[in-house]
Amino acid sequence: MVVAAAIWSAVALVFAGVVLTRLYNASVERSFDARLVVYQKALAGLVAATPEGDPPDVTTLGEPRFLLPLSGWYWVVRDPISREVRAMSRSLFGDVLDLGEPAHDGTVTAEYRTGPGNEELRVVSQVVEFDGGRSLDVVVAGNADEVKADMRSFSRSVFVTLAVFAAGLLFATIVQVRVGLRPLQQIGAALADIREGRADRLAGEMPSEIAPLSVELNALIDANRAVVERAQANVGNLAHALKTPLSVIVNETRSDGGPLAAKVLEQAEIMRGRIDSDLDRARAAAQRRTIGAASEVAPSLAGLAKVLRRAYPDPGVAIDIDCPPDLRVRVARSDLEEMVGNLLDNACKFGNGRVLVRARPIATGAASRAMIEIVVEDDGPGLAPELRREALARGRRLDESVPGSGLGLAIVEELVEAYGGTITLGAAGLGGLAVAVVLPRS
Structure with missing residues (x-):
């Protein structure tokens, strides 16, 4: 019972940990993507307000890391057809981002990409239609390390918490099994007392699930005792019924001489020896089968x-x-x-x-x-x-x-x-x- 409960608890808690971790990771990614989309929308607005061919002024985006070289926070404006870069953040420091094919239907896409220095980036892009019939792919990337670190921290916390919870469940299961099986242990100890001669029947209150077993065992003990008592009574009756006539025969033949009397006396002694042997064996076997003989x-x-x-x-x-x-x-x-x-x-x-x-x-x-x-x-x-x-x-x-x-x-x-x-x-x-x-x- 303990092993089965431990295995089931382990499987259930591991499954719960995986589900909780994935739900949390998805929530963190959505939150981070929403933050990047805000920057992406703001950047698209700046591009729309800037004359064509001039770089947008991104000092108003509210994220100074777009200005720091190789900070992990980047933006790129490119042509969605030729993929020619029209403008990029100063943080790229002349480097380029490895970007995939843009979604030409104008939907916002989010994915993980590898940036400068093999750092992992979370990249959000959207093809935006501007006045004059031009369209540009506006891309914003953020350092995914802080997202991953948050996910790893949560995963550790979840699995440590679940491990402690599993230990508590296992301890509770052991206590529950020990308490639940205590009546059976009491019955085992009571049967040992009966076998050793310290008691003659099961006593004490038992739970409703165990009480029928106690009643049946007491009935079995009583039946065993009754059988043994009847067997001992029959042995005594047989001894009285046979030994007395044999004693009369022996006494009479001893007082009467002759070869016939000697032969009868010899056979009577043989019969007495056999009767004594069988009665002793029967009595010993009966008492040996008496529960609690000690x-x-x-x-x-x-x-x-x-x-x-x-x-x-x-x-x-x-x-x-x-x-x-x-x-x-x-x-x-x-x-x-x-x-x-x-x-x-x-x-x-x-x-x-x-x-x-x-x-x-x-x-x-x-x-x-x-x-x-x-x-x-x-x-x-x-x-x-x-x-x-x-x-x-x-x-x-x-x-x-x-x-x-x-x-x-x-x-x-x-x-x-x-x-x-x-x-x-x-x-x-x-x-x-x-x-x-x-x-x-x-």
């Missing part, structure tokens, strides 16, 4: 550490936390605590009493999303590089001596991937395993 990292880490210190009192676990207090992650708090809780639980379970949790923002390129990294380290035996990928498999337990289902790391990986993050296993500085989780920053 949580603070430091309070969640502190709460998890407090719970795990109580869960492992003997011989005691030292959990150190290194996290900026204002760090936020674009993950639902329940999912964040489930991810980090599983990692901390494994670190406490397999470590030798010391756990370190570090959370920090990660520098990313301008085109990438802002991310944070949460690293959980322990001082246990760690994992060999070839076993680290295997440890993420659902239900795969690498250490059967420690109680557990083997689902922790697999659940963490599914949740992390559902939120568009990554998980990697490596060697810890404390000597054990280091699990790094990268998640989108809020």
